[in-house]
Amino acid sequence: MKPRxxxxxxxxxxxxxxxxxxxxxxxxxxxxxxxxxxxxxGSEKTALIDTVDPKKSEILLDQLAGAGRIDYVVSQHTxxxxxxxxxxxxxxxxxxxxxxxxxxxxxxVDHLHIDPERIREVxxxxxxxLGDRTLEFIHxxxxxWPETILTYLPEERILFTCDLFGSHLATTEIYAHDPVCVHxxxxxxxxxxxxxxxxxxxxxxxxxxxxxxxxxxxxxxxLYDEPGFILDAYRSWVLDPPANLVxxxxxSMHGSTELMVKHLISALVERGVxxxxxxxxxTDLGRLAEALVEAGxxxxxxxxxxxGPHPSVVSAAYLVAALRPKLKYGAIIGSYGWAGxxxxxxxxxxxxxxxxxxxxxxxKGLPRDEDYASLDRLADGIAARxxxxx
Ligand code: FEO
Numbered sequence: 001m002k003p004r005x006x007x008x009x010x011x012x013x014x015x016x017x018x019x020x021x022x023x024x025x026x027x028x029x030x031x032x033x034x035x036x037x038x039x040x041x042g043s044e045k046t047a048l049i050d051t052v053d054p055k056k057s058e059i060l061l062d063q064l065a066g067a068g069r070i071d072y073v074v075s076q077h078t079x080x081x082x083x084x085x086x087x088x089x090x091x092x093x094x095x096x097x098x099x100x101x102x103x104x105x106x107x108x109v110d111h112l113h114i115d116p117e118r119i120r121e122v123x124x125x126x127x128x129x130l131g132d133r134t135l136e137f138i139h140x141x142x143x144x145w146p147e148t149i150l151t152y153l154p155e156e157r158i159l160f161t162c163d164l165f166g167s168h169l170a171t172t173e174i175y176a177h178d179p180v181c182v183h184x185x186x187x188x189x190x191x192x193x194x195x196x197x198x199x200x201x202x203x204x205x206x207x208x209x210x211x212x213x214x215x216x217x218x219x220x221x222x223l224y225d226e227p228g229f230i231l232d233a234y235r236s237w238v239l240d241p242p243a244n245l246v247x248x249x250x251x252s253m254h255g256s257t258e259l260m261v262k263h264l265i266s267a268l269v270e271r272g273v274x275x276x277x278x279x280x281x282x283t284d285l286g287r288l289a290e291a292l293v294e295a296g297x298x299x300x301x302x303x304x305x306x307x308g309p310h311p312s313v314v315s316a317a318y319l320v321a322a323l324r325p326k327l328k329y330g331a332i333i334g335s336y337g338w339a340g341x342x343x344x345x346x347x348x349x350x351x352x353x354x355x356x357x358x359x360x361x362x363x364k365g366l367p368r369d370e371d372y373a374s375l376d377r378l379a380d381g382i383a384a385r386x387x388x389x390x
Contacts, residue, residue: 003039003063004174006215006223007156009133013037013048013063014219015056018170023081027192028286031185032170035081036219038160039067040153042130047072047099049151049160050219051085060085061092069093072120072128074135075100076162077148078107082219087112099128101139103147122149140164140204142197157214163193164204165230167221176222176229184290185221186230190237191289196324198238205234242296242326244386248277249288249320250301251310256335256366261301263372264333267379273386280312285319292325297382298355299331304340313342317349329385330355331378335363358382 003011014036020029035052037060048070052060064070070093075083078100086108090096100108102121108114122128124139138150143164151160167176167185176182194201208231216224216231224230246268252258265275276291292298298320302313309317320327330353332346343360358381361374 001172003067006174006217007158009041010153010156010158011039011041011067012174012217012223013039013060014050015052015059016170016172017053017056020170023168027168028284029168030284030286031168033168033220034170036217036221036223038217039064040130040133040135041068042133044129044131045071047074047130047135048089049074050076050082050162051089053081054084057085057088061088064089064092070096071130072096073098074149074151074160075104075108076151076160076219077145078104078111079145079163080111082162083108083112087114090114090118099135099137101137101147101149103141104149107145107147138207142200143204144193144197152211157212158217159208159211159213159215159227160217160219162219164201164218165216165224165234166193166218169221171222173222175225179229182222183229183233186233187237187293188286188290189220190234191293191323192286195237195289195293196322198324201234202238205231205238237293240294242328243274243294244272245274245276245291245295246297246299246382246386247288247291247295247327248275248299248301249280249283249313249316250277250334251280251303251312252301253303253305253310256363257301257303257333260333260335260361260363260367260371260375263367264299264375264379267376268382271379271383273379273383278316280310280316285316288316289319289323292320292323292327295325295327296386297329297331298327298350299333299378299382300346302332302334302342302346304334304336304342307340308345309334309342313346314349317346321350321352324353327353327355329358329382331358331382332360333362333375333378335365335367337365358385
């Protein structure tokens with residue numbers, strides 16, 4: 001697509017990647033993604049804010065062909081989906097400088113081999129004049145790497161946020177005017193990318209209260225001309241207490257664990273507890289991450305493979321721990337053939353979450369009546385605790 005004006009002095013550039021299905025070789029992308037860049041043309045200088053993934057460099061370079069000169073490239077975040085085309089832009093504009101945080105300098109040099117002489121560090125709160133437009137830089141580490149900055153354009157009350165407030169959503173629309181679709185994509189994105197840093201994001205949200213913001217321009221997904229939509233969503237995801245929701249990732253090899261999972265789901269629902277089960281052999285891990293945004297309890301269901309948990313449960317436990325959700329309680333249910341250490345392995349993998357563990361229910365072979373009674377007691381315990389945290 002050609003550059004699209006979002007104001008007299010600001011254009012929306014970048015690439016929609018409708019076909020990408022995996023990000024960082026890790027995250028499924030059911031709706032593709034976009035790499036947004038922005039051109040700010042002041043009366044004296046012109047700045048490009050972020051670039052695009054190297055696979056889409058040609059699109060950005062074509063867009064810049066009609067743009068005249070570039071004096072500065074603002075690198076808000078060094079990850080390659082935003083910085084990967086900076087080397088080509090610098091080649092095209094030999095006098096252009098990169099504006100970036102002090103932490104970004106070595107990362108730009110290491111990841112992209114950019115000449116350090118072409119990098120100008122910007123301080124937190126620094127106002128950088130382009131003539132009749134000003135870029136104010138806000139250091140915002142860990143959204144999503146330590147070097148990240150946001151850029152505020154006070155004359156137009158536009159906030160450029162790079163990964164923060166983004167969504168993996170390829171669309172021809174400029175603005176987020178499909179609230180259900182965008183909310184879902186932004187929540188999934190928050191869960192996968194931002195949730196591990198929610199304590200820090202809480203501070204960033206507080207700081208942004210001091211800015212008058214009319215438009216939020218992230219570097220993935222549509223822009224927000226009603227910024228309250230995404231700001232309120234983030235406040236809820238970051239600050240609200242956990243909901244009355246159990247996330248239940250599980251695998252079953254010969255049916256015993258699945259019988260237990262089905263019984264526990266039914267018992268929890270009878271007690272007024274919502275459950276999101278995820279059969280790990282078929283599930284989209286992005287959906288699991290999204291459910292973790294609000295859940296208060298996680299129950300892992302696992303058969304025993306040799307002496308440990310099923311590998312898909314190992315992977316899910318690692319992911320749950322890495323995402324640092326608001327979870328308060330954990331439990332483990334499952335089955336074994338002769339012996340096993342599945343419990344210890346899952347607890348060890350999720351140790352960083354400091355969960356309070358409920359009594360596990362591990363069954364030898366097929367579950368019996370007394371095992372179903374144990375699952376009922378586990379459901380009682382979860383329901384009682386959820387009243388306290390929900
Ligand atoms: Fe969109 Fe952290 O890169």
